[in-house]
Amino acid sequence: MAPPDLLELDSLTITAIIDNELDPISPCPNPAVQQSGNLKDVALNGRKLAKDERGGALAEFRMDEICCSAHGLSLLITGMQGDQKHTILFDTGPEESAWERNARRLRADIAPIEVIQLSHWHRDHSGGMLKVLEMVNAARREQNSNLPPVSVDLHPKRPMYSGMWPPGLPGPMSMEADPTFEEIEALGAKVAKSDQAHTICEDMFLVSGEIPRVTEYEKGLKFGVRYHGEEKGWEEDMKMPDERLLMCKLKGKGIVVFTGCSHAGVVNASRHAVELGGGAPLYAVMGGFHLADADAGYIQSTVNDLKALDTQIMLAGHCTGWRAKFKIQEEMPGRLVPSFVGSKFEL
Template identity: 65%
Template sequence: MADLVELDSLEILVIVDNELDPISPSPNAAVQQSGGLKDIGMGGPQLDPQTRGGAISELRMDNICCSAHGLSLLITGLKSNNSGEPERHTVLFDTGPEEHIFELNATRLKARLGEIETIQLSHWHRDHSGGMPRVLAMANAMKPAGSPAITVDLNPDRPDYRGMVTPMGPVSMEADPTFAEIEAAGGKVEKHSEVHTVAGKFFAVSGEIPRTTSYDVGLKRGLRMMREAGVWEEDTLIRDERFLMCKLKDKGIVMFTGCSHAGVVNASRHAVTLGNGVPLYAVMGGFHLADGEPQTITSTVADLQALEPKLLLTGHCTGWRAKFAIQQAMPGKLVPSFVGSRFTL
């Protein structure tokens, strides 16, 4: 990935994630974080100082985001061009589980959806794809007339349904939006299964993630079904999952992962490989250790530590046990990804 642009800085807005905490400060001084209660209050309705003893604004509960099982990150890379002017490119990484929660949070956050050039779907699971139609409608409504269509970057290997094994029989998830539905909503579908760059080469999208660890076994009890076959098949590996990455000047690789079904260590190692050996600076997203075996968590944390990342912005399916283990092994490197947070790297 020699053509991947080196960025000056990165802005990340967490629109959807599993947890909400607008009170705790960032545990790492290297991360600029906003979106807490003070920021929400300062951005609330302005008050006449004479009406409430000098209060300048009102902290409203309906300005606070809601958590949901899923992920959606609005990511903007910044780079000074040859004229010294800042160039910006924005990617939306995943769209959350449903249209309502995306719209509610994006509206409360005053997210600049009109800047989205590319939506990259990490993998075909409803908690990452469900908000897609509403995202496109909202983003297109914010764009100037005549703007290019938003590219929706997708893996062509889309099962009609995904599900899970239970003692009583298969349980089906809701279907992901179809290619036709995404196009009807205003997206320009592009199908990729190999590594490539997007958004002015500010970001790269992986192909299938190589599995080199012995302890990452994929999604337990995972299933998929195609309507034509009409039968459920084992689908523990979720081979369609891909990550998003970029390169920060004087820092290193930042890798965004939806669920890490191939293993967050495998994804991190592959990001370093694609970055031609540039060191790993940060990993953000779901590490899928919430239901991991204790030894899997221990091995994952040890192998992550060996990569020497400076930041681990854990969210979605990471789980409290894994977060605790990371904090114990690498004090100060854990930065929980809470919905409504704004990070600058």
């Protein structure tokens, strides 16, 4: 069944609460994107100083107001159309303290988060989930908000554990367990399980189902495994069918797709978004492109295909890796906007 039509948004703002890299100095290389959160913004948002306090200094520029990078992803996304506005959190980063620290330093407006979508069951995306829910609940209490419970959009097949089992090791390296459905519900959230494409937030955003693997070179997570309990043990899980993208449409521009880790392949995810979006042009791709451990041929094929899709903006972050970003910049000059933690992007 075809998913319902997506609303076309007037604008979109994205705040990177968690990402792998920090660079609050480099200017935004693409004029189509408004980027804030640099050192000047941090300084001017800090404690204002009285005129006579420190020889006319405007504000105290504090190092403990700058976000810290962490291996994972968490994007606070707000879509606007006319006077309608909806806020989603795409992934929750790897650990509670990292999310809490950065959300506080950013003074992020988290009470309006309606949906938390987990891109896939991996701890670098799910690790902050329970703290996020606690903090959203607290922010809502403070504001006397009567919004309905946060909906946590999850793939139904939660693994007991996930990990990697590279050849030569006598056993797998296991990540910590993801939060359970029960733990999420115990914090008052509503668990929404789905492995099918569906829209959320009054058709402003779409969460995909399984991303079709089409390209020949995007083969999944190297050495990926998941644990099924004592009887079945660890099984290969390179394909990771639980990975789902998030997308929306921007008026006059095209599709914006968010990809958590691109274990399905960033090109497969982008092509699927175009398919789900009825063939609209691909405006922007944001998230982890998972090319940090890819060989040169894989990176080249990806860049060729992103070029063929005529992707206008690549907000590459998390697991993209510096070599792939360098290649995109080299071959598609001006289209790369590296996603740095603490940055706010307006499209």
